[in-house]
Amino acid sequence: MIDWNVARSTARRLMRPGPDLSAAEVEEVVAELREASRIAETPVREFTGLTPAYPTPVLVVDRPRWADANLASFELLLKPLDARLEAEGKLPTGLPRAVGRRVTGAEFGAIVAFLGGKVLGQFDPFAEGEAGPGRLLLVAPNVVHVERELDVDPTDFRRWVCLHEETHRAQFTAVPWMRDHMLAKVDEMMDATDIGGGAVTEMITDALPELVRIVRGESEKSLSDLFQNEQQRAVVDQITGTMSLLEGHADVVMDDIGPEIVPSVAEIRRKFTKRRGSGSTMQKIARRLLGYEAKMRQYSDGAKFVRTVTERVGQDGFDAVWAAPENLPTRAEIADPQAWVARVHG
Template sequence: MTSLGGVEMVDWNLAVATATRLVRPGPEVSRDEAREVVAELRRHAKLSEEHVRSFTRLEPTRVDDASPTFGGETPPPVLVVDRAGWVKANVAGFRELLSPLLGKMRERRAGMPGGAVLGAVGGKVTGVEVGMLLSFLASRVLGQYETFAPATRELPAAADGGGRLLLVAPNIVHVERELDVAPHDFRLWVCLHEETHRTQFTAVPWLRDHIRGEIQSFLQETDVDPSTLLERLREAAQSLTGARPAGEEGEEASDRSFVELVQTPAQREILNRLTAVMSLLEGHADYVMDGVGPEVVPTVAEIREKFQKRRASGAGRLDQALRKLLGLDAKLRQYRDGERFVRAVVDEVGMDGFNRVWTSPNTLPTKAEISKPADWIARVHRKAG
């Protein structure tokens, strides 16, 4: 793969090919059953729109209106995909988000002896590594609001250039069978969660660009010097094995993922802000899913109990190790801590009071406020305590 700037740092085509070759096969279903699952997920996604909007009091915005409660625009498309489809959508998103960092690395390598050859080889190695990561994740994701990838014929998106709701049918069927829950109820329950994410982004027009900006800032802080990166990798390995350098015993290093441990201090500050907003988004989706659930999902209590146990336990030692390595345990904490934040704020100031969180980036909770909702209420609502 080549580009105008030279050899690509990641062979994205190889990443897709590797992931689709390695990803586990989905559950066995007949052709008729597969069609029925796809049709039902589309119906549930459509049904979820009204439930979520009514509960959250958020409506999609029009291009010419910045209010998070103004309706009118056609929502981004819902795509029911298999595991390979999820991989393709996420590779497109990664390619878009990582382009500034990869360009920076390409420029650095261009000045090195044999840089073009190293780039070609390195791009294929990295492509395989990305593909292996995606093959692991592709069998675990139930749904996703994919925000950044450009629209294509195969993966259409919203008219403004971003946004599509992905529902991964084989994974949903796999989990509903594993949990032994009512398929109709579980599929609607999943759609309520994912529709909440779609509503968050379509009702809050600045949110997508804000998150993109934070991610780009994070990537711009990445030091691409190989010796510096190797030193961080060495320190990360010591921390993960308990052999931390002197003076770090009191830190939370043992609780950090490998991804967190190779970051610079500036990146950790950005990550704290991203962690807070992702905790808000995930916790809000869980809160809405459970709030709407009792009215439309008869077995919601059983589903929630079984799903929480599955979410917390992981599938085995390898799965738990990879979750730690990739920071997926932190994502599980985001669901829990974010839901507690949303619940506490709504209980105190009501849904309209909570929705002030969507006013601007300045009204988003900080990482500390996620753990102390009263501090956010005091800051945003100008209340004591």
């Protein structure tokens, strides 16, 4: 369905350049991010009780390399869907297919280019490594851009970012079923995809009124919400609950551990939270369309869930979320932590 070469070239072409850094400055940033990641490992393990079962690489990358890495993971995740649609004869052939793949590739590349200027770090659980799956990506130009924009201490900010990303690394490499669970949910989404017959036309027709509301800021939905069927929406609710937990947990860790190794953590959090709600009108529209605003809510909603559950049942009670997939909170339980406590702890 997607021409991945076009996606990669489009992302690179549209990717905005990062901050102007000399070779020496680049070397310093890369070295300090690697060191910040190393420094964050032990405090994260001790605070969370999550000990990774195997090592995963830490890659300090620029924006184009981040785009390449994510497109490679998307390509891997979408291969089963491509194969199924091919076998069912639901993909066009000849010129329409060639043109459609290039158009879709360009659209996908444009989205990745937009996100590539915003992501500070990311644990990619789907990449295959020598010791096991997963790799930690730290996007150096974005880290430098934000620390300068916020006017905060660079060393403190880099360590703060690494606390968050190291938590994600622990979540996926210390919880043995987490990666397979997420892959299974992606597979469920793919299995529920229907692009045959008039399915796409019908979805687009139904989506247009809601699309206008999204642009106006009157709806909390994103483009992806508009093109999901009922079965997919159920899976997305489950994935959203899990992602809110993971992001919120990482935010709690970075703020609670922060004072130990990040002296200015309170200032960084205050300025960073304010920045999340800023931006031009066009940027805010783009973020709404791509679901970026909803992604930001995952951090705050998930953090509230983690803190509320921990207050009510203690750290051991909260740690039940890592025991089995069925203990993960649903989207509704993220908003109502007591419902999760009642279901899991009785």
